[in-house]
Amino acid sequence: MSNETTTFILDYAEVHHDFSLGDLFAYLQEKTGIKKSSLSWYLFKLVNENVLVRTGRGTYAKVMKQVFSPQPIEEVKEVYGLLQSDFPFAKFCVYQGDIIAPLQHHLSSNRIIYVETDRDSAETVFNFLKDKNHDVYLRPDKNMIYRYVDMDSRVIFVKNLVSEAPLQEVSGVPMPTLEKLLVDILRDTDFFYLQGSESDRIIENAFNLYTINRNRLFRYADRRKVKKELSSILENLNIQ
Structure with a gap:
């Protein structure tokens, strides 16, 4: 990449908190005569390098906050x-409940390993893990968790993976993006202990600490039928 063009882009991003491709293009045209296709390539590279972040469709910002990319534990x-070897064509999202802790206001232990997969595969995956002598629960609800689950143990919850859920690959493992995690906390029955005032604080902390793609967040919230609830929470928290 041209150092001069990159410098111009980053200088512009420093002054303009959120900016559109069109506005940046108009600015750079006067200075460098750059083509829009070339500018798109520069932006693509800078986003991949975590220098810029997409904040919406055709809008960008300089990365000032942390990128939510928790590392998967060995388990x-x-x-x-194990799942990859026996279900090579299935889609998964696998993560530990500990990744929620940095977002919490009132810290509560959660050492669960979450395995999300297609609805049609969930029971088969549950039986497979059970046969491997894992302590595993299939789509547990509030009552089941109250009665049988120690949230401070490394048991496994097998859940449905919503189609088009936003995922990220970290150290070779498909894990939830922050946008997915926030919506799931609002929607899923096994996150009952985080819902209410605590989920409001989690959302507030997430926006304060991390970069969030609003388009991705609201698109997934719409799929999970919590878009109105999420909008209301952000409005009450005065998050623009």
């Missing part, structure tokens, strides 16, 4: 490795 890697 998660082992479980995913």
